[in-house]
Amino acid sequence: MEKEDEFLHSFFTYISQICFEKAKELIEREKDLHKSPLNAAWYSFLNFLQQLALSEKSYIEIGFLQTKNKGFLRKDNSLRAIYESMKIDIRKLEENFKVNNKRVQNYCQNIYQFLSAKINLIELYEKIYQMGIGKHSRYLELLNFTENIIQKNALCFTDICLTPVKAVFNLECEILQQLFKALTELQRLQFLPSLVLIHGAHTRLNAWEGRIQKESWKLGFLKNNPSPALLQWLLKLKGIVLSKFSLYFHNTLAQQTTPNDMRNICVKLQHDHYQKMVSFQKKHDAAYVILLSDNQVLYDTTDYDSFPIIVSYPPKCPPHLETIMRMISENVSDLVIVDKIVHKYSSQEQRTYVITTVEPNIYLVIIFESKKFEKEAFIENFISEICINLRCTKVFTNLKYNIK
Structure with a gap:
């Protein structure tokens, strides 16, 4: 593996492990070695990678749905707009390397594809959030959108240096695919397909958690390094789907164990x-x-x-x-x-x-x-709570409102 390949593979490994401080240190060391005007193009590329690391840190903390100061004559500084701007920048860098360094030009092409894929996912999360606001249960629509993202990006950013982030991207897409598919099967009251899909999401969540290196990148050393917000949200979504499964198939599950054990399982x-x-x-x-x-x-x-x-x-x-x-x-x-x-x-x-x-x-x-009588509060409150949780609308809107 060439020196540039090793550097980029290490960088994207740190990004995939949510080790943004290590990624920053790696870039700083590399920049110290290439301060000469002869290395101006590579130095610009390193500056770009710094911006990419910051954007990925914002993404994993669900920064893509947070309210920004956007108004008349104000520049859109949303994460989605930042990714779009970075796509323009990486195209310019690609032109710079077209003659002198075909390898780095190829990196630029792959990073461009990676940025496009992240924008696709942001569009999906925006769709999820909007569906939560609308209180509709069109899971098939979300499933189709997710599977379209998977298909569209199957052959993109496949360079060996981007293998770590490609693996995490695939896990994220597959977790969403499995959960939305499980929700469509639950609507059809299909026991075994729902169970297999929830287990599939659980396995992939464990695989993603296993890739994350514990790093004190969160504010404060007393927080015991919690998982990043996006992973927490996906775990919560899986928990909501599993809770729904336990109700829809309560009778079937209860036949497999004692009433006391069933209660103990459900309370967890x-x-x-x-x-x-x-x-x-x-x-x-x-x-x-x-x-x-x-x-x-x-x-x-x-x-x-x-x-x-x-x-x-x-x-x-x-x-x-x-x-x-x-x-x-x-x-x-x-x-x-x-x-x-x-x-x-x-x-x-x-x-x-x-x-x-x-x-x-x-x-x-x-x-x-x-x-x-109509509009008795105790009836309305019970119905509202159970419907919100069974439709998943609360967890969908929590993408924006309950992220710290």
Whole structure:
């Protein structure tokens, strides 16, 4: 490996390991060796790498969605704009090396591709955030966007010097792909595909964490070197998806262990949705709290006795299933509205039915054996919390608002 190759491979290894101080020191040492005017082009290239390291540090801390001081006649200084500007700069550097150093020219071409790929990912995270604001569950749209990024960049920045960042880029894309795919399979109530995909995301997250070298690059030595913000967010997203899986397939999972063990497993999850259903039912004297699907969902279960109930507390099948399905059919125009809660009181049955759409074809239903008034806070708060977490909208918007 040539000296320049070794230097660049070390630089991109440090970047992939989130060791930005070591990357900075490496560049400073290299700059000290090339202060001569004869090395002006290489010196400019080193300055560019310094900017790249700063940009990558901002990226891994989710700096790409933070609010910037942009206004009339003010330059856009968002991370996305910085990457775009750097693409222009690296093209100029590439021209400088075209005659004298074909190897460095090739580095420039690969770095240009790398910058384009990072912009693609920023566009994806912007899309995720916007979907969270809109409270919609179009996971297939996010999955298609992610897979397009993977396909578009499969043969890009493949130079051996960029191998470390290429590996991390692939892991990041595959984690998102696995989780969005799992969410689409959960909407279809597919047990085994969802489980395999969540495990796939878990394995890749572990692989990425294993690449990170502990370095005191975070502010303060008392913080015990926490993982970078982007990795923390991806871990949180996986936890949300796993919590959703545990609710949608609670009955299936409960058959594999004892009730006590099942409770102990669920309490360790990011959200124990089932226990929240149980607590609400007991505290507010609801007859039933039910998650169910209409008949448009494809099932992978032969347990037709519980069809189309996903999970219910109390666990026995409620006797009002036909009434519920009729109410869903009659109120379909209201139920397609995000966060719309339909209240129906049956004077004949002396029951109140509260229905909302969690995501397409999946509904949350609460039944009371008495009359309940609309807009009762304890009902609305419970429904809001469980829907936000099952749709993943809170974790999507946390990309911007809850990053320290």
